[in-house]
Amino acid sequence: xxxxxxxxxxxxxxxxxxxxxxxxxxxxxxxxxxxxxxxxxxxxxxxxxxxxxxxxxxxxxxxxxxxxxxxxxxxxxxxxxxxxxxxxxxxxxxxxxxxxxxxxxxxxxxxxxxxxxxxxxxxxxxxxxxxxxxxxxxxxxxxxxxxxxxxxxxxxxxxxxxxxxxxxxxxxxxxxxxxxxxxxxxxxxxxxxxxxxxxxxxxxxxxxxxxxxxxxxxxxxxxxxxxxxxxxxxxxxxxxxxxxxxxxxxxxxxxxxxxxxxxxxxxxxxxxxxxxxxxxxxxxxxxxxxxxxxxxxxxxxxxxxxxxxxxxxxxxxxxxxxxxxxxxxxxxxxxxxxxxxxxxxxxxxxxxxxxxxxxxxxxxxxxxx
Amino acid sequence: xxxxxxxxxxxxxxxxxxxxxxxxxxxxxxxxxxxxxxxxxxxxxxxxxxxxxxxxxxxxxxxxxxxxxxxxxxxxxxxxxxxxxxxxxxxxxxxxxxxxxxxxxxxxxxxxxxxxxxxxxxxxxxxxxxxxxxxxxxxxxxxxxxxxxxxxxxxxxxxxxxxxxxxxxxxxxxxxxxxxxxxxxxxxxxxxxxxxxxxxxxxxxxxxxxxxxxxxxxxxxxxxxxxxxxxxxxxxxxxxxxxxxxxxxxxxxxxxxxxxxxxxxxxxxxxxxxxxxxxxxxxxxxxxxxxxxxxxxxxxxxxxxxxxxxxxxxxxxxxxxxxxxxxxxxxxxxxxxxxxxxxxxxxxxxxxxxxxxxxxxxxxxxxxxxxxxxxxxxxxxxxxxxxxxxxxxxxxxxx
Numbered sequence: 031x032x033x034x035x036x037x038x039x040x041x042x043x044x045x046x047x048x049x050x051x052x053x054x055x056x057x058x059x060x061x062x063x064x065x066x067x068x069x070x071x072x073x074x075x076x077x078x079x080x081x082x083x084x085x086x087x088x089x090x091x092x093x094x095x096x097x098x099x100x101x102x103x104x105x106x107x108x109x110x111x112x113x114x115x116x117x118x119x120x121x122x123x124x125x126x127x128x129x130x131x132x133x134x135x136x137x138x139x140x141x142x143x144x145x146x147x148x149x150x151x152x153x154x155x156x157x158x159x160x161x162x163x164x165x166x167x168x169x170x171x172x173x174x175x176x177x178x179x180x181x182x183x184x185x186x187x188x189x190x191x192x193x194x195x196x197x198x199x200x201x202x203x204x205x206x207x208x209x210x211x212x213x214x215x216x217x218x219x220x221x222x223x224x225x226x227x228x229x230x231x232x233x234x235x236x237x238x239x240x241x242x243x244x245x246x247x248x249x250x251x252x253x254x255x256x257x258x259x260x261x262x263x264x265x266x267x268x269x270x271x272x273x274x275x276x277x278x279x280x281x282x283x284x285x286x287x288x289x290x291x292x293x294x295x296x297x298x299x300x301x302x303x304x305x306x307x308x309x310x311x312x313x314x315x316x317x318x319x320x321x322x323x324x325x326x327x328x329x330x331x332x333x334x335x336x337x338x339x340x341x342x343x344x345x346x347x348x349x350x351x352x353x354x355x356x357x358x359x360x361x362x363x364x365x366x367x368x369x370x371x372x373x374x375x376x377x378x379x380x381x382x383x384x385x386x387x388x389x390x391x392x393x394x395x396x397x398x399x
Numbered sequence: 400x401x402x403x404x405x406x407x408x409x410x411x412x413x414x415x416x417x418x419x420x421x422x423x424x425x426x427x428x429x430x431x432x433x434x435x436x437x438x439x440x441x442x443x444x445x446x447x448x449x450x451x452x453x454x455x456x457x458x459x460x461x462x463x464x465x466x467x468x469x470x471x472x473x474x475x476x477x478x479x480x481x482x483x484x485x486x487x488x489x490x491x492x493x494x495x496x497x498x499x500x501x502x503x504x505x506x507x508x509x510x511x512x513x514x515x516x517x518x519x520x521x522x523x524x525x526x527x528x529x530x531x532x533x534x535x536x537x538x539x540x541x542x543x544x545x546x547x548x549x550x551x552x553x554x555x556x557x558x559x560x561x562x563x564x565x566x567x568x569x570x571x572x573x574x575x576x577x578x579x580x581x582x583x584x585x586x587x588x589x590x591x592x593x594x595x596x597x598x599x600x601x602x603x604x605x606x607x608x609x610x611x612x613x614x615x616x617x618x619x620x621x622x623x624x625x626x627x628x629x630x631x632x633x634x635x636x637x638x639x640x641x642x643x644x645x646x647x648x649x650x651x652x653x654x655x656x657x658x659x660x661x662x663x664x665x666x667x668x669x670x671x672x673x674x675x676x677x678x679x680x681x682x683x684x685x686x687x688x689x690x691x692x693x694x695x696x697x698x699x700x701x702x703x704x705x706x707x708x709x710x711x712x713x714x715x716x717x718x719x720x721x722x723x724x725x726x727x728x729x730x731x732x733x734x735x736x737x738x739x740x741x742x743x744x745x746x747x748x749x750x751x752x753x754x755x756x757x758x759x760x761x762x763x764x765x766x767x768x769x770x771x772x773x774x775x776x777x778x779x780x781x782x783x784x785x786x787x788x789x790x791x792x793x794x795x796x797x798x
Contacts, residue, residue, distance in 0.1 A: 031555070031559075031563055032555070032559065032785055032786065032787055032790065033555070035787060036787065036790045036791075036794075039791075040794070041790045041791055041793070041794035042790075042794075044794035044795075044797045044798050045790075045793065045794055045797050047797065048797045050797075051519055052519055052520050053519060053520050053523065053780070056510075056511045056512070056513075056514035056524070056527075056552070056553075056555075056556065057511050057512050057514075057556060057781065057782070058514065058515065058523075058780075059778055060778075060780075060781040060782070063512070063513070063514065063515040064515070065515060065517045066776075069775075074771060075771065075775040075776075076749075076770065076771050076772075076773065076774050076775055077774065077775055077776045077777065077778065078746075078774055078777050078778070079777070079778040079779070079781070080629065080778070080779045080780065080781065080783065080784040080789070081778065081781045081783060081784075082578065082669060082670045082672065082673055082752065082781065082782075082783045083673065083752060084747070084748045084749060084750060084751065084752055085750060085751070086750050089778075096748060096749030096750065096770065096771070097748055097749060097750075098746050098747070098748035098749060099633065099746065099747045099748055099752060100629065100630075100633070100744060100745065100746045100747075100758075101625075101626075101627035101628075101629035101630055101633075101744060101784070101789075101792075102627070102629070102779040102780075102784045102789045102790070102792060102793040103625060103627055103789075103792040103793055103795070103796050104625065104627070104744050104746070104758070105777050105778070105779050105793070106777070106779065106793045106796040106797055107625075107796055108774055108777055109774070109777035110796070110797075111774075112773060112774055113772045113773055113774060114761065114765055114770060114771075114772050114773075114774060115761065115762040115765050115772050117758050117759065117761065117762065118625060118758075118796075119624070119625060119744075119758065119759070120759075133796060135623075135624040135625045136625070136792040136793075136795040136796050137792075137795055139787075139788045139789075139791035139792045139795065140787070140788065140791065141660035141661060141662055141663070141686070141689070141690065141786065141787060141788045142689060142690070142693040142787065143787055146693060147563075147693060147694065147787075153550060153551040153552075153553055153554040154548065154549070154550055154551070154554070155539060155542065155543065155548075155549040155550075155551065156410075156548060156549075157409065157410060157542065157543055157544075157545070157546045157547060157548065157549075158543040158544065161500070161501065161543065161544045161545070161546065164540055164543050164544035165540065166495070166537065166540050166541050166544060167533075167536065167537065167540065168537060169533065172533060174531075174533055174534050175488065175492075175533065175534065175537055176492075177492065177495070178492050178493060178495075178496050180496070201751070210485075214485050214512060214513060215513075215530075215531070217485045217486065217488050217489060218488030218489065218492065218534060218537070220489075274642070275641065275642040275645075275675070278641055278642065278675065279577065280576070280577040280591070281486070281575060281576065281577045281579075281591040281592055281593050281594075282486055282593070282594075283486075283489065283593035283594045283595055284486075284489060286593070287489070301642075303642065303645065303675055304609075304645050304646055304675060304677070305577070305591060305592065305593060308592075308593060308596070309593040309595070312593060312595045312596070313595070367609075369472050371607070380595075381595055381599065382493055382496055382497065382595055382598070385497045385598075385599055385602060385604070386496055386497050386498060389497055389498045389499065389602070390498065
C-alpha cells in the first residue's frame, strides 16, 4: 500500500532521482537477504540503515560490514554526504558546481496522504470454502520442507558424563546460533537447517575459531554441526555452555530445534534472553543457569558434565551439576525457571508431544477416532 | 462482497471480534479493580482483559488475585496470530503434527522474508517466486486448508500489512517474528513468540507468560527539525541496552506521545524488541483514530472512541507522576523521561543496537574508534521505518 502510494505521490521518484535503487517489497537486506557480489571477501565497510538490527553479518552475511542505524531522513543525509562524520545539522555539502550548501531539516510530513492511500495489487488469498478437499503437498525428496518427527520423551534418567559441544563466549544471539541469510531456505527442513548450528558462535577455548570446536571422540577441530552429527550418530547427548543474555534476538525456535534434533540435552548459561529460554524449554532441552555466574570459568574443554537427581526437578529447585575434569571432579549448582507445567514439557520430550497427545485423547473421548 | 463477509470473519479483524474483546476487557478490569486499590496502567488493562477464564475459576484468596510482575505466570487468550514465510513453515509443520482441522483463532501468513535483494524489486520478486515455489505452495495450501489468511510474496512486510489491516487498540496478538511489537503503535499488546507457542495458540490453547514488569517512558515536548520518532527508540535503546527490557512491557505516555503519528509510534514499539522487551505500547489517541479511518477501518475507530477508557492508562497516573516523579514507582519498575523538543538525532552501531550517541558526538566517536568514514551503501525501509511519513521525510531531504 505504501509503495503504491509513494509512487503516486512522487516520493519514490525523488528518491530515484538521487540514484536510489528500489528493492522488492520485502525484508531483504534487513535480515541478510542481500547479495553483494561487488564486495571483496573480508573487506571492512560501513553501511547506514534505518533498520533495527545490526549484529555482525546480519545484513549481508559479512561480519566486517559495520551497520550504523539512524532515522530514514538521517540515512538519506548520510547517503548524500557519503561519510559517517557528516552532521547535517552543522556541516555543509559541496554541489556539482562547487557551491557549498547546507541541508534543510525535513519538513513535518503527513502521516496520511492528502489523497488517501493507494490500493496495491491484490495479493491476498482467503481460506478455502471446502478445506477438506485441499491437499498439502510436501515432496518426499524435498530439500526445503520436511514433515516433523516428534522429539523423544525423556527416559527418566540423569544426564551422565556428557561432552560439551560448545562453550560460547560473549554475545550469542539467535543469529549466531541459527544464522539466517543463505540458511533461510532450509527453515522448513529441520535436518538440512541443522548444518548451521552455532555457526556464528565464538568458541571460548579457541577464540579465533567461530562456529568450530573440538570433537571429543577424535580430538579434531571441526564445525559444531559436524561434531554434533557425529555424537548423534553414536547416540551421545551433549551440552552447550553460554554467557550473558544467551539467545538474544529473534523468536526463531529453530535455534532450539536444531540443537534438540542433533542431541542437545541441556544449555547452561550465565543468563538467558526471554524468548529463547522459552523455546529451549518447549522443545525439550533443559534450560539452566549458573547459580554463581563465575562458575562459567570452571568449565574446561574436556569436561564431562553430569546433571543429577533430575526426577526431583520442581519449581525453584536447584540442580546439582558435576564437572568431571580430566584431573579431578568439582560440583556446582545450577538454577532454572521452570514452573509445574513447563516441567511436563521436559518430561514429555517437548510441549508439542503434550499437545498432540491431548488432541488424540480428546478425539478418542469424542469418539471421532 | 457482502455474501462472503461471514466466511472471511474467521481470519479478519471484524467489529464483532473487537466488540467481544472490549466486553471482556470491561468485565475483567471491573473484577480486578475490586482487589487492587490503585489506578491501572494501559499494559495492565490489556493483560488483565485477556486473562484466561481459568484465572478466575481456580480458588484464590483475594490477595492472590493481584498479579506480581516477574513472579506470577499468567495464561492469556490472544486475539490474533501473525506468521511470516520463514518462521511460518515450522509453525505450520508443528500445527499439522498437533492434528487439528482448523485454527481456533484468526491467523495470517505473510510472505516477506524469503525474497532476496539482488538487483531490484520486480525481478527479485519474480526470482523468489521461482526459487521458493514449493514453500509458497505449501504455505498457501496449508493456509487455505486450516482457515488462515495468506498474503502472497510482494504484499509487503508483515508488520506494515498487519498494522494496515489487522491490528487494533486494546488487542493482544502474538507473532512468530521478533518485531511483532510493531503493532503497539496502534495501542495493541503484540509479542514475538516461538513457532510452537504460536501453533499451540492456533490450536486453541491459552498462552502462558511470566507477568511482565513495566517500564514507563514519559514523553513531553514535540519532535522538531531532523529529529524523528526513530530517535526516541534509539535513545531508549542506548540507555537500557540490549537486555534492559527483558520481561518488561515499555509503556509510553504523556503529552509528547500524542504528538507522534501512528506509524511513528509503530517505529518506536517495533525497535523495542532490541532491548529484549516483551513488547511496547502507546495509549489510544487521535493519531491512531486518524490512521484507522484512513485505512478503511472507521467502524473500528468508532468502537475505540466509545471505549477509550479501556485503551488508555487511568488519568491519575500521569497527574501523579507529573506532580512528583517518585510516584512512578507505584506503577512502573523504572521511569525514563524524554523532552522531545530537545532530543537530538541518534546513531547506533556498529554491531549492536545499543551502542548509541547523538549526532553531535558522531564525528568524535568515529575518530576515537578509528571507524571508516566512507559509507558504502545506505539503506532505508524495513518494518521499522517504511511508513508514508518516513518516505516523505526521506524524499524531502533528497529534494
